[in-house]
Amino acid sequence: MTTPTLELPLSSSVATPLDVSQFHHTPNYCEENVYLLCKKLCAGGAADMEGSDLFVVFITNEKKQVPLWHQKASQRADGIVLWDYHVICVQETITVQRKKGENSTPLVLDLDSTLPFPSPLPSYIAETIQPSFQLFSDFKRFFRIVHAPIFIRSFASDRRHMKDSVGNWISQPPAYEPIVAEDGTVHNLNEYIEVSPADAARSIGVDLIDEVFTQKLGVLVSENQLEEFFSLV
Template sequence: MNTYKKEDFIYTSCYCEENVYKLCEKLNKNFSIPLSRIYAVFISNEDKEVLFWKQKSQSNNFYPVVWDYHVIAIVKEEEGQPNIIFDLDSTLPFPCEFNVYLLNAIYPRQFARIVNEHQGLFRVIPAEMYFKNFASDRSHMLDSDGNWLKPPPDYPPIETKECSMNIDQFINMTSNTESEKFGTVYSLKSFIDLFMNKN
């Protein structure tokens, strides 16, 4: 079994989509996990207000953080092993079993009412599709004067041969419900059915 440490992965605050891109690369190249088992997951909704608990940007873990979107990685393990989530912004174990992350970060049962009011949708993108199609020139992190809202990563922006910026296509949960470029959008229930550890 692989041993993972957060410090082994590239991390830039507020650039979760790029953190996950680089994390998926490393899981494949350094930890020999087949791309067929690795997924990037964008989580957002029409209002761009989704709640997450156990995030390191919130000093009190009792309260949630409200993100416009968040991105995590999931590894679908082999038969008999639990599926795991990688979230470099979480205070939960790293990586975290899917069921544990679900009930602590996404859907704590004691807060079910407010979670339902801000229900997120889940765009699941196979890693190979993500590598082929994701692009960000980071312009969404510039203010109206062209200043960085948060310092960018120190490596070049991620782009494809055809595109330099398409992050909105991944964040948008109201179109491209199923796409050969941008993955598939799932409801919470369908997302759970897809990845929940049954035993």
């Protein structure tokens, strides 16, 4: 049996829906789900072969309390969930539009969202992040943006964070083996989800854009900088 080829438009600012069921999803293991998502998008032709048009985005804060709307795990009509952290993929829709000097709209792939898959970044921010909603400071969200090729090489998780104090699983893990980084590291998830407001970018500029293509942990931006960042990549 052959694996279906995934295709995304080269130049449309309107996202072409993908079949979300084609992608592996284990509840509460969003970081591993996105890791596999990136690899499948690359292998299936829906992204650059090396993943150069893909970015992994960790959404979290110091308190590990980040409200996001339109989440499948929610029991509420508005779909709100208070995650300790969440991970999504953002794809830059490049090539034809960029060659013409036109603006392109990044696409968000969130395997836990009830929104269209993928969704244009502005729509995702408005519906899922809801920046106009007044939040207490403890719920202020930060976004660690990591270039997918670096993430695929560097990320590792032995799933220790999903066990309680006596070693029982908080949530059942995937059946496949834990992800090990190319350098042999077995766990570094904590490095991606630990954030401090002091580390967030003060402004979005060329230097920050350059950093995301070289730094293992990417760059950290606030929610009012997220769309600006991807407009400059």
